Amino acid sequence: MSLRAGFAEVAITPPLGTHKIGWIRDIVIDEIADPLFARIAVIESGAGAVAFVQLDTLCIRWTQTDDIRRRVEASYGFPGGSIMVAATHNHAGPAVAHCGDVRRDDGYVETMVGNVIECFGGALDNMQEVAIGFASVAEWNISHNRRVVMRDGTASTHGTFCYPEALYVEGPIDPEVAIVAARATGGHLVGAIVNFACHPTDHGGDSIASGGFPAALAREMKGRGCPVTLFLNGASGNICSGDPCRGVELSLEQMGKALATDVCNALSRMSFAPELALGARSRTIQLPYRKVTPEEIEGTIRGAQRFVDSAAYDRGMPALLRRIRERKTQPAEVQVLSLGDWVFIAVPAEYFVQLGLRIKESAYPRHALVVSCANGMVGYVPHKEAFARGGYETTLTQGASLAPEAGDLFAEVALQLTEGISETGCPR
Secondary structure, eight states, X not given: OOXXXXXXXXXXXXXXXXXXXXXXXXXXXXXXXXXXXEEEEEEEXXXXXXXXXXXXXXXXOHHHHHHHHHHHHHHHOOOGGGEXXXXXXXXXXXXXXXXXXXXXXXXXXXXXXXXXXXXXXXXHHTOEEEEEEEEEEEOOSSOEEOEEEETTSOEEETOOTTSTTEEEEOXXXXXXXXXXXXXXXXXXXXXXXXXXXXXXXXTOSSSEEOOHHHHHHHHHHHHTTOSOEEEEEOSOTTEESEETTTTEXXXXXXXXXHHHHHHHHHHHTOOEESOOOEEEEEEEEEEEBOOOOHHHHHTOXXXXXXXXXXXXXXXXXXXXXXXXXXXXXXXXXXXXXXXXXXXXXXXXXXXXXHHHHHHHHHTTTSXXXXXXXXXXXXXXXXXXXXXXXXXXXXXXXXXXXXXXXXXXXXXXXXXHHHHTBOTTSSBO
C-alpha cells in the first residue's frame, strides 16, 4: 500500500471591521498583525484515507464541521467521516461563534468555509507519493499550568506567586511536541502536523487580528523548508504560555521559534515509512449539564472567577439556563483518526491536561494524541477535582456548563474508539 499525501493552505484573514472572538466583550478588528490561514493535510493509503483541516480560529462549531464535511464529500468524493476539523484556539481571530457579548459573523463564516472547500481541492491536487515519519520531543520551557492553588484551597486561573496567599501550581503540563511529517520521493518535506498543548492568547484583548503562535510556527517552518505546517492544539484547557511562578510570558514569535526548533530536532532523527494503515471512527455522545445552584448563577459560589466584565456573564445567563432546561444534554462528537500506531483523538472542548494525559497513558501501546477544539465546541471540560477548587474554567458561563463527569465520559469513549481500530486501520 503506497502512501500519498497532499498539503495546502489558504488565507482566511478577516477584513477590517470584523468582530473578534475570545475575550467575552465585543471588539472590532482595526489592524491585521499577520494573516490567518486554513491548512489542510490529506493522507491516503490503499483503501484508507484521513484528512486534517486546521483553522487559525478560536473554535469551530459542529454545524460548520458538518458543512465542511458534506461539501468536501459532494465536491471531491472524499469521505466526510474521515475529516477532522480543528481550531488552534487562537484568541485573536474573527467571530466564528457567539461568545459573551460577541455575535457570530455569518458572512465571514460562509466565506471561510468556501475557502476551506477550495483549499481541500488544492490539497487533493497536490497528492504525491510520500513516506511518513513520526517523532516526539519534550518541551518544558514554553507552557505552564495556569491554575494556582491558594491557601484557602481555591484555584486562581492566571494566578501568580505575587499573591501572598499563593501556595502551588495545581497540576502538570503535557510537554510532548508530537510531529507527523510527509517526505516526497525526492527527499524534501511536503508538509507536517504538529501537536502540542498550549493556549494561544496573543492579542486576545486588543483590536488586532493575528494567527498567534501557531501561525508563527508555520511561518518559521516555511523558512526552514517545510511548506505547510498544521498545528493541532492538545489538551490545553488549563495550559498557557504565561509562567505563574516567574511572572514571564513569551511572545508569539518566541513561541513559534521554540516549537520550530523542537520540530526540526525531531525531524533530524526521524525515520520514514513508505506504508501505513489509516483508519477513522467516531461516536456522538450526550453529555450531562451540571446541576445549577443559585450561587453559580450569581457568580458567588466558592472559587468563582469572572474575567473581563462580570455583567456580561449575567447578560448571558438567561439564555444559558434556558438551553440547559430545554436540551437536558449536550451532544458532542468524539473522533479517532489512526495513522499506524499513532491515533489523533478529537475532543470538541477546552479539555484539561489531566484528562488528556489519562487518555495518552491508558491508550498504550497506541501512541495517542489529543486534539482539542475539534469538530465542535462545548466549552471548558475540567477534570472532576477542579470543580471543588473553582477558578475561571469551572465558573458557570456559556462556555462552562457541563457536569463534572463530562471529562471522564469523553476519555472513556475515546479509549473505546481507539481500542476498536485494528492494526490494519479498520474497525474491529
